[in-house]
Amino acid sequence: MREVGYPIDLRSDTVTRPGAAMREAMAEALVGDDVYGEDPTVNRLQEKAAELTGKEGALFVPSGTMSNQIAIRVWTQPGDAVLAGQNAHVFVDEAGGAAALSGVQISLLGQSGFLNLEDVKAAVAPDDVHSARTRLVCLENTHNRSGGRVFPKSEAEAIGEWVHENGLKLHLDGARVFNASVASAESVEEIARPFDSVSFCLSKGLGAPIGSLLCGGRDFLKQALRIRKLFGGGMRQAGVIAAAGLYALDHNVERLAEDHSKALRLAEGLAELPGLEVLRRPETNIVFFRVPRMDEFCAQSRERGVLVSSIDEATVRAVTHMDVDDRAIGSALEVMGEVASSLSV
Ligand SMILES: Cc1ncc(COP(=O)(O)O)c(C=O)c1O
Structure with a gap:
């Protein structure tokens, strides 16, 4: 779950933080x-x-x-x-x-x-x-x-x-x-x-x-x-x-299916936003999309607390993981929708 005040970080699935139970297992390790x-x-x-x-x-x-x-x-x-x-x-x-x-x-x-x-x-x-x-x-x-x-x-x-x-x-x-x-x-x-x-x-x-x-x-x-x-x-x-x-x-293996369905929901939501093109239906937890004025799109999303990464001059990557729940996906879509609308005018 996201810590309070922490952004919705979709740059990578490497950003997850160990939760209490995992930390306990670490503390007790022989x-x-x-x-x-x-x-x-x-x-x-x-x-x-x-x-x-x-x-x-x-x-x-x-x-x-x-x-x-x-x-x-x-x-x-x-x-x-x-x-x-x-x-x-x-x-x-x-x-x-x-x-x-x-x-x-x-x-x-x-x-x-x-x-x-x-x-x-x-x-x-x-x-x-x-x-x-x-x-x-x-x-x-x-x-x-x-x-x-x-x-x-x-x-x-x-x-x-x-x-x-x-x-x-x-x-x-x-x-x-x-x-x-x-x-x-x-x-x-x-x-x-x-x-x-x-x-x-x-x-x-x-x-x-x-x-x-x-x-x-x-x-x-x-x-x-x-x-x-x-x-x-x-x-x-x-x-x-x-x-x-x-x-x-x-x-944490079986729960990866939840990340895959969150990626699908994210991709479907993004596909409806003005000017955005989702490159393909995600098979797992990674969504690729194109957006005009990509650098501004990423910067403005970041300012509003949604982090995504650009993987080349034209493609944005958003990755779902255990620290973004369904609500966070909804909020991320809202933010990126506002940014996309403001950039396409
Ligand atoms: C396909 C693939 N292989 C290897 C790695 C390297 O992993 P690490 O960041 O632990 O060096 C990554 C990291 O993102 C990856 O995506």
Whole structure:
């Protein structure tokens, strides 16, 4: 629930604040030194993540970015090529990490993040001395910069099969894979099956303050542990934050459906406002829309207590989450309606 006087913050689902019950779980967490593998709460969280994704194990890391970047580092050698969808987070939003930390080049394929098997086949470099060796394909589900769309499961399976037949690896940036699971009624384990490694975030729709899990096989995780240390992600009494993650997985997964229906309500309301164009019916918790005089629209909405973000020069993003309830969605629509009317005169 929103704190009194706090704006209606629709910039991202990362803005949620831990509530009383989650904080209590954090305060009571048993802890140890996790770099020695001795934090019982971290160990429990890792076991739970492995179980949910159907992998042999999992590693607790501070962020989704670190999780993806560890996976890229484990699966590649400097000079290799990685394939990902257009606007993939690993390319657009991770500060050039793949180049800086792993020395790889990323090629972006397909439309709006939705590459298919033909795109992958066409992009894999021939075995030629001139070409970078393609080692890894990264998919994103849900896909952030295409408006939270769910990656089609059959396409992921087809890509996975071909990739494995051809000696490549498949990584899932599943920052919002629980949203994908709730929206598609497929278990996370089902969604994760074609992938060699899977990253998911606790600090987005699940409402924990920090943390991501990198899940995969034993050999992969052995190397990932070393790379986590190299990247500065070895944490000590991390059970305090792992407890928030366990709480989130126990209590905040099914409720993601409420965020999805709030996004739908928001999209339907926005579509009725003058000059606004909703880009597509939201599949999960992200609404993309276009509005004339976008900068003024965002600034004036902000002045009136509604925060949204612009993701490029023409597109606004509004994300629903557990700290905006139905009433807040109604108020946000009212405010944005007033701003849109005042700008279109
Ligand atoms: C698809 C996707 N992957 C990875 C991340 C990175 O997560 P973090 O902010 O924890 O580094 C994000 C963050 O928004 C994301 O949307």
